[in-house]
Amino acid sequence: MSRVPQIRCRDLNEAPVNADGEYILYWMVAFRRTQYNFALDRAIEWSRALDKPLLVFEALRAGYQWASDRLHTFVIQGMAEQYRRLEARPGVRYFPYIEPEPGQGRGLLEALSERAAVVVTDDFPSFFVPRMQAAAADKLSVRLESIDSNGLLPIRAPKAIFARAHDFRRYLQKNLPDHFADVPVIDPLANFRVDREVSLPRKLTSRWKPTRLDDLASPATLVSRLPIDHDVGAVSFCGGAKEARRKANTFVKQGLGAYGEGRNHPDQATSSGLSPWLHFGHISAHEVFKALVDREGWSPAAVAPKATGSREGWWGMxxxxxxxxxELMTWRELGFNMSSKRDDFTRYESLPDWALRTLAEHADDPRPHVYGLDEFEAARTHDEVWNAAQTELVRTGRMHNYLRMLWGKKILEWSPRPKDALQVMEELNNKYAVDGRNPNSYSGIFWVLGRYDRAWGPERPIFGKIRYMSSDNTKKKIRMSRYLEEYGGRQASLL
Ligand SMILES: Cc1cc2nc3c(=O)[nH]c(=O)nc-3n(C[C@H](O)[C@H](O)[C@H](O)COP(=O)(O)OP(=O)(O)OC[C@H]3O[C@@H](n4cnc5c(N)ncnc54)[C@H](O)[C@@H]3O)c2cc1C
Known part of the structure; x- marks a missing residue:
């Protein structure tokens, strides 16, 4: 019997297992790690069951939307680390592939799968991944399985789509304990032994050259040769599982005490900062949870007997x-709930009816300020706080959570129509934020427009019943003088 819960496994096609295949192919697209990864666990199970070596294929396309030095560098740093980890493993071969030109990688997955017994991949419900996998499923003549290692709750466990965080929290409190025992293996390759190696035909590796470690280890040189957006530069933090683990452990040891209240103040910056690594799958929510559990000396026996949906008191931590x-469970996994169940979760029309109605009623209200994408992008608005937040995003690849909410609310207020605001938020968030293009990018952006929220009064121009936020109030409420010094005023250079 498989250790990977059935509810996390999905067949993407009806093709058979190829008993004559030479290896198991793990097509790693979202859980870019070798620890705490159900998809890797599943691939290893197949390897053991069929006594075949494992080929880990991790690719980075050149032509996806928003491909830039920033995103490529972060992913490549993770790939260099995987290369070093995997190259010495008996029975495992790593095939990293940085596509040199859009389209050049076409056919590679099919060529690799022709020699595979089974193909296992990551079930990530966002960005181009579901479309790409559906297209692959039609083409492959061997079984393609997709495995969910997104969070603690399997994305297919709830049947419902939750419209409010409170309801989802209550669902989690009732149902998450059933999944506490299902944890991916910490280091599944540690005891992996298959006495055969993967060999690939020269014809294949000369047509699609695996990227060399030397190249992966020098991402600046590597990305400079690629036809991607070089104006969005690499960030100061480094991709990969090691850095993610270091950050998670430091946060759990030092950051938890100040987290609750401190998180809202940009001058304190007490949040974990983990979202870029969570997004690219360099660390799993299970691993972060485990670090927390160890620190707290917690066990499942500590949870409250009744699910109330209340934010505090249920865990017993x-x-x-x-x-x-x-944040890590309720809010993060709420986004995965929506994106795994609604194909239209990135479309304006997926907003709740009350939000669509009130935004439509106020769509023609006069706007005191109107900006287009270029002005927003260049942080050229009249508002010092907004410009600082945008500057932080462009310069660093992140934006403080509280300011992210204000940032979105003002884009709604200063765009000609709500749909324009959606486009601007999506473009800027996904282009500049390292954690963008995630289910939670859309939770956040759509929260600005009313998703997961309720109607608020008094009804206001432009916003109608959508929750309103102001920069003046933000300045009064949160500590941000140092933040403004760093990113605002004369410092607001985007470079
Ligand atoms: C307009 C807007 C856009 C956003 N875009 C993104 C995005 O592209 N990617 C993204 O991961 N988050 C996004 N968020 C949610 C949130 O701002 C970030 O997850 C958070 O700031 C990340 O910082 P952290 O890792 O220090 O979070 P922490 O406070 O340390 O929280 C731990 C983890 O919980 C999750 N989390 C925290 N807050 C939220 C939240 N409000 N909603 C969903 N998950 C949350 C993240 O995975 C985060 O890493 C957006 C929010 C808004 C309002």
Whole structure:
């Protein structure tokens, strides 16, 4: 019997297992890690069951939307680390592939799968991944399985789509304990032994050259040769599982105490900062949870007997830990709930009816300020706080969470129509934020427009019943003088 829960496994096609195949192919597209990864667990199970070596294929396309030095560098840093980890493993071969030109990688997956017994891949419900995998499923003549290692709750466990965080939290409190025991193996390759190696025909590796470690280890040189957006530069933090683990452990040891209240103040910046690594799958939510559990000395016996949907008190952990888990579990996995169940989750029309109605009623209200994408992008608005937040995003690849909400609300207020605001938010968030293009990019952006929220009064121009936020109030409420010094005023250079 498989250790990977059935509910996390999905067949993407009806093709058979090829008993004559030479290896198991793990097509790693989203869980870019070798630890705490159900998809890798599943691939290893197949390897053991069929006594075949494992080929880990990790590719990075050149032609996806928003491909830039920033995103490529982060992913490549992770790939260099995987290369070093995997190259010495008996029975495992790593095939990293950085596509040199859009379209040049076409046919590679099919060529690799022709020699495979089974293909296993990552079930990630966002960006181009579901489309790409559906297209592959039609073409492959061997079984293609997709495995969910996104979070603690399997994305297919709830049947419902949750419209409010409170309802989802209550669902989690009732149902998550059933999944506590299902944890991916910490280091599944540690005890992996298959006495055969993967060999690939010269014809294949000369047509699609695996990227060399030397190249992966020098991402600046590598990305400079690629036809991607060089204006969005690499960030100061480094991709990969090691850095993600270091950050998670430091946060759990030092950051939890101040997390609850401190998280809202840009001058304190007490949040974990983990979203870029979570997005690219360099670290799993299970691993972060485990670090927290160890720190708190927690066991499932500590959870409250009744599910109330309340943000505090259910886990039986410290305040900081509960507050953090509310983000990591409730809010993060709420986004995966929506994106795995609604194909239209990135479309304006997927907003709740009350939000669509009130935004439509106020769509023609006069706007005191109107900006287009270029002005927003260049942080050229009249508002110092907004410009600082945008500058932080462009310069660093991140934006402080509280300011991210204000940033979105003002784009709604200063765009000609709500749909224009959606386009601007999506473009800027996904182009510049390292954690963009994620289910939670759309939770955040659509929250600005009313998703997961309720109607608020008094009804206002432009916003109608959508929750309103102002820069003046933000300045009064949160500590941000140092932040403004760094990113605002005369410092607001985007470089
Ligand atoms: C307009 C807008 C756009 C956003 N775009 C993104 C995005 O592209 N990618 C993204 O991951 N998050 C996005 N968010 C949610 C949130 O701002 C970030 O997840 C958070 O700031 C990441 O910082 P952190 O890792 O330090 O979070 P922490 O506070 O340390 O939280 C831990 C983890 O929980 C999750 N999380 C935290 N807050 C939220 C939230 N509000 N909604 C969903 N998950 C959350 C993240 O995975 C995060 O890494 C957006 C929010 C808004 C309002």
């Amino acid at each position: 410290s305040l900081g830990a509960e507050s953090f888990l509310d």
